[in-house]
Amino acid sequence: MIHEHERVVRMVAELQNVLFSMGANEIRSEILETPDAFHVSVRGNSRGNICRQVEKLRKLLSLARRADMEEELWSLAGSVDFDTELSLVGMMSDRAEVRCDGDAGVVEVELVRKK
Amino acid sequence: MDDSGTTPAGNRLHYGILVSTFLSLVLAGFLFDTPSDIVKGLLKIVTDPDYLITDYMGIGGVGAAFVNSGLVSLLCIALLGFLKVQVTGITFAAIWTVAGFSFFGKNLLNVWFIIAGVRVYAFYRKEPFSRFIYSALFGTALAPLVTQILFGFNVSPALKIPLAALAGISVGFILPPLGVAMMRFHQGFNLYNIGFVSGLVGSLVLSIFQSYGFLPQSRLVWSKGHNAALAPLFFAFFLALFALGYFLEGRKISGLAAVMRYPGRIVTDFILLEGIGPTLMNMGLGGMGSILYLLAIRGDINGPTLAGVFTVVGFSAFGKHLRNMAPILAGVVLGGVTKVWGLSDPPIQLAALFGTTLAPVAGEFGIFWGIAAGFLHSSLVLNVGALHGGFNLYNNGFSGGIVAAVLVPVIEAIRTGREKT
Incomplete structure (x- = not known):
């Protein structure tokens, strides 16, 4: 697969955009590449309890991996900051986990993308 | 299920x-x-x-x-x-x-x-x-x-x-x-x-x-006189598509309302997001709306316009719905009132149907910009065909790409400016 690293970078950018749109002003991202997969973690703070908004995030990121759609559309991930491509990021991931701690004001997304 | x-x-x-x-x-x-x-x-x-x-x-x-x-x-x-x-x-x-x-x-x-x-x-x-x-x-x-x-x-x-x-x-x-x-x-x-x-x-x-000396020729093979047979046939078919969706959704139309809330920008896969029932209802509506539009402007239901209708129906599973398509159509109609061509001219019949490729502009930025996109598209699409000599069947997609690429950054700049004031 070509542009593998660029695809992962775009997935992270998309998640960062989403967290900004949810009010975060401090975002930390980590990418770990192993021989089999990329492990992505993006964590942002929130102003107030935004855990209600996280359901949509969870639904879209939980879409099954779709190599056919990814191949056609991956370059759109992270491309704009006024709309989301979360469903695309979901289709580019094999596993997604979204955690929200309303009291601590933290949203964290973890993705696994197999090679 | x-x-x-x-x-x-x-x-x-x-x-x-x-x-x-x-x-x-x-x-x-x-x-x-x-x-x-x-x-x-x-x-x-x-x-x-x-x-x-x-x-x-x-x-x-x-x-x-x-x-x-x-x-x-x-x-x-x-x-x-x-x-x-x-x-x-x-x-x-x-x-x-x-x-x-x-x-x-x-x-x-x-x-x-x-x-x-x-x-x-x-x-x-x-x-x-x-x-x-x-x-x-x-x-x-x-x-x-x-x-x-x-x-x-x-x-x-x-x-x-x-x-x-x-x-x-x-x-x-x-x-x-x-x-x-x-x-x-x-x-x-x-x-x-x-x-x-x-x-x-x-x-x-x-x-x-x-x-190498090849000179492209313009061509227009455009059949007429099929409306009486084809309009009821396809209207009934799209009505059946809507009905199938309605029954698959358990006789509810709430999912259709959810479909119409999406801006429609790629990637908006309605089947993945809302399921097959609302998607089929949306496809049926897109088809019926397209047939009614052609009849309203005294257009022709033939091969090329059916291609437009089918494309509207197909993309009603992937981004289009009546709310984001209507402003584009309005922009083309506005062009028909003010420009040198009429709405029933063959290329303009196609521009109206295929111009809905720009539906996400209306869905994301609102009615005004949707009308602007349709208005611009209806002029540009008449000129870009000469570039590829008719080899590209999706001429409207070519024009739509240029309109979107020019319009969207301008809209963003204007919107961002407003937010700051």
């Missing part, structure tokens, strides 16, 4: 809907012509140069055009099944687009060269063909390139047959990487991305042809 297509049962249902739709199109062809006339018509269709605008109903008759469209679609569905592709909204969009353009430009002969080119690309990249299947299906926009060389060039068959195959396969080979790169150009606001890519490739190919 999860009907998003992520389960085997859901996927089988989606395949069943596609197969029964296009099988019924084949059978409907026999309502219009005898089997022998259909065979003769199909032979005329596959030996035609096909470049824009070539109405297969005018070339081979209504029955042959129906059978051509149905068979090409069924073969593409068989290819999807062979590759074990999961059927969702983008799949419906691709198959309905192929079906529509098989009324004017794609046929049982010319689409396979482009598809083979994409297959060669997958082989070259050592990746499964299924990854690039949508580039292959949408990429058949350039199929007239093959038939133009085969049947439009006055050179020896020993030269033109390998040349046609080479041209088709070469174009198919370069489409997948170009599709990814060009998506960034319009940021997903032009739903017919491969139409934009095909416009660029077609322009390049035409330039090479012209360097």
Whole structure:
């Protein structure tokens, strides 16, 4: 697969955009590449309890991996900051986990993308 | 039952809907012509140069055009099944687009060269063909390139047959990487991305042809007089599609309201997001609305406009709905009132239907900008066809890509400016 690293970078950018749109002003991202997969973690703070908004995030990121759609559309991930491509990021991931701690004001997304 | 297509049962249902739709199109062809006339018509269709605008109903008759469209679609569905592709909204969009353009430009002969080119690309990249299947299906926009060389060039068959195959396969080979790169150009606001890519490739190919003395000719094969038979037939069909969705959704229309809340920018796969029921209802509405629009402007229901209607229906599973399409249509109608052409002129009938490629502009930025996009598109689309000489069947996708690429950054800048004041 070509542009593998660029695809992962775009997935992270998309998640960062989403967290900004949810009010975060401090975002930390980590990418770990192993021989089999990329492990992505993006964590942002929130102003107030935004855990209600996280359901949509969870639904879209939980879409099954779709190599056919990814191949056609991956370059759109992270491309704009006024709309989301979360469903695309979901289709580019094999596993997604979204955690929200309303009291601590933290949203964290973890993705696994197999090679 | 999860009907998003992520389960085997859901996927089988989606395949069943596609197969029964296009099988019924084949059978409907026999309502219009005898089997022998259909065979003769199909032979005329596959030996035609096909470049824009070539109405297969005018070339081979209504029955042959129906059978051509149905068979090409069924073969593409068989290819999807062979590759074990999961059927969702983008799949419906691709198959309905192929079906529509098989009324004017794609046929049982010319689409396979482009598809083979994409297959060669997958082989070259050592990746499964299924990854690039949508580039292959949408990429058949350039199929007239093959038939133009085969049947439009006055050179020896020993030269033109390998040349046609080479041209088709070469174009198919370069489409997948170009599709990814060009998506960034319009940021997903032009739903017919491969139409934009095909416009660029077609322009390049035409330039090479012209360097060797080939002069493109304008063409308009546009049949008339089918409205009385085709309008009720297709209106009833789209009503049935709506009804099927309604029943699959448990006789509720709330899902349809949810569909209409999406801006529609790529990637908005309604089957994945809202399920098959609301998607089919939305597709039915898109089809009925398109037929009513054509009747309202005293347009013609024929091969090219049915391609427009089918494309609206297909993309109503992948981004379009009445709310985001209406402002685009309004922009084209506004152009009809103020510009030098009329709404029933053939290219403008097509511009209105295919111009809904820009529906996400209205969905994202509102009615005013949707009207502006339709207004601009209706002028630009009349001029870009000359660049590719009619080789790119998705001429409106080419124009739509340019309009979106110019308009969206301007809108963003204006909106951002307003936010700061």
